[in-house]
Amino acid sequence: MTCAALAALLGTTALARAETVAITGGTVYPVSGPKIAGGTVVIRDGRITAVGANVAIPAGARRIDARGKLVTPGLINAQTVLGLVEVGGERATRNTSARGLVNADFRPWEGFFSESASIASTREDGVTTVGIFPSGGLVSGQAAAMDLADGTAAEMLRKAPVGVVATIVTGPRFTSDVDEMTAGGNDTAAGGEASQPPASRADALAALRELLEDARFYALRRARFDAGTLRGLSASRRALDALLPVVQGRESLIVEANRLDDIDAMVRFARAERIRLVIAGGAEAWKIAPRLAAAHVAVITGAMNNIPETFDTLNQRQENAALLRRAGVEVALVGNAGGGDEEAFNARNVKYEAGNAVAYGMSHDDALRAVTLGPATILGIADRVGSLAPGKDANVVVWSGDPFEFSTNVEHVFVRGREYHDRSRQDQLIERYRHLPRTNN
């Protein structure tokens, strides 16, 4: 190991317990309130202790001169597979899915890879928290929020679960990474459990309806279940347990749906079942934006999609997020423009999704919200992150300019009050090959 690499290693582990820092003179975007010109943000013991134009700077605070710069909450990418997928093509590094079709009890954060090389490269681009989402099956599992701080997966965990993820997108989406291992299998069934993928979208909706019904039914009859005298249920005991917070309205059901009618059907379903609903994907959500707003259904979507890629997404358009927000819908912008592994390696690019949302009609303030407080609200972590306010955890970024512009540099990144000076794997590769050897070696 080179001296520089050793220093970098120490820099990211040994140093910096929570210090007191005052970021002064910048244009501060609290997101929860109007921007503050020449504002100060004070960070102490991992928390934000003051935000404002006339803030007393604690004695001994390290000062960061942010004049001419922008100060925002650390960005949040609500829907990623960061830490769940390291190298997409290598099955052994994929940890996104569980075996069956109804995996409401699957907790992907327990398989999170805290040493992922993408963590530093994502953080150094200004993203400090990510949602991690399971995939596969009808009910994929539970989502979680992770802070991009050093530590083990358990230490990085911001909150879990933050919702149960399901889909009514038919076809290959029902196939999980491990389906080939369990095709036709039904190894944990207590009787009647779903083992065949839904054959159509109405079939999927019916299966979801039956699941919620069974969750309620089972919750009232646990003793009979344990005694073995209960009728067959459509999912395992643990899956139904995990769905209880959903049927009780304490946790969101996050449903991937793109087609107008699928979204509409889910809104009606959520109303009938009295559950909290978040739509992910939401390609054609703009068509019923006012109804989504009225029903308090949030949408996780992108701003670069305009191709009729499937019969579910014929009318997706780049204005989707702007139209939803204008109607009052809470929006989280995520990278789903396809290509690469947008959801892991390029989770960092969520800021460009926000820039494109502005290019297609969203206000800059709303776009900033859609990558900070919006996703924090949707993931149920807005009490701690996503805005700059006293008492919040200090996930803070200082930018040289507009966060959404390619020309802007990320100058300071704080996660939980600690500043990170990352030298990502990519930075190190550039350094190594910046000057090629004169020999052929």
Place this chain on the structure above:
Amino acid sequence: MHRFSRGLAAVFTAAFVAFPTFGLAQQTAPSPSPSPGPTPGPGAISVPFADPYPSTYAPFPSRATLIRNATILTAAGPAIHNGSILIRNGKIAAVGDAGAPADGVVVIDARGKYVTPGIIDIHSHMGDYPAPGVSAHSDGNEATNPNTANVWAEHSVWPQDPQFPRALAGGVTTVQILPGSANLIGGRSAILKVVPARTVQAMKFPGARYGLKMACGENPKRVYAGRGPSTRMGNMAGYRAAWIAAEAYKRRWDAWNASHKGDPPARDLTLESLAEALRGDIYVHMHCYRADEMAQVIDMSHEFGYKVRAFHHAIEAYKIADLLAKEGIAATMWADWGGFKMEALDTVRANIGLVDAAGVRATIHSDDASGVQRLNQEVAKAMFAAKRAGLPVTEDVAIKWMTINAAYSLGLDDRTGSLEVGKNADLVLWDGDPFSVYTHAEKTWIDGALLYDRDDPQQNWKTDFELGYVRSAVRK
């Protein structure tokens, strides 16, 4: 019959269309009493530069247009501020100070706006993997044999792919449609203008040479793991076997084309494409991620005496930029895709800048129908990453990454890819700095014809598929 000299092959190809009696089948199978049926075509013989599916493209109607007060990134020199550009008869008639408009010239005031050459994407699968991406549309990988040099991408292209008008709306004027990368040798590419058409022939860039798609690394060995190749050394053995066969085929046909003595050799579409690559008549475009594999391929090109025109994806080009420069091989790259497989793990955003700085013709590519719409943004990512790595990259250089360098990789740099007098009027008017996330392509011209206008959505190209399905007009 001594009609088939190599130098005149293209002419004779045209002649075949007009005078099908040149068909060899008549000579090799003479009929004592000619039947009145259709005359056989020329398909039995293999000639260099054969063009049996010729372009029928004709420029769309255009009006002389003067764009004034623009920032012009010419891709042929320094930026011109507050300049003007005149397009007339489908060509660029003046750049810089185009003078006062003559009568009847459309005048566009481009204050605060930018003009660039039309964007060229040399790695696209539009038409071959069209939208919607249903199973019936999977026409991009003939994954039935590791060597399918016999297939031609144009025979899969669906001109009604809704992805084409969206690319045009992103300022893209020329694309190379490649077969996929399942195979060691995937087949011939099609060079298309991004124009509305009923047939692919009407999109084909007149006079463009074919490309030959080849692929390194993980994809072929994964697809053929069961029957081989299943390793990188198996990949190399596969290419070499193909070149060996092609070399013999080329010699047989070169001899016969020179003499026309006796029966012509049997025509073989696979070997014909490879022989054309050996002759240098079609360009080898090789999908290759890793530095060490590119170096192996370079040695192989020396072994068989051909040139690789461009390495595609070239994730690790920055590690051997000096070698690529020495060999004169172009590299085409993403700005920051990575991590999706082991050979894509070493992606760095400074790749294009580092490669360019070493003297390699570097370009961006999309490989993606969404990304193709924002190649200006991808170049912006790469440009600013290069600056952060300490490279003195300017917009004058970065503009080449999506224009003239790409044109070079297709052998079309004498016709398109830069704003110079006499070249095709393929250009884009941007409503701001093209390297800003907020900027849109406002107008796109191909051969002087205004084919996309953000301000006139109703006139914009809508494919047949979209009718009755897609309500909103394409407006990037």
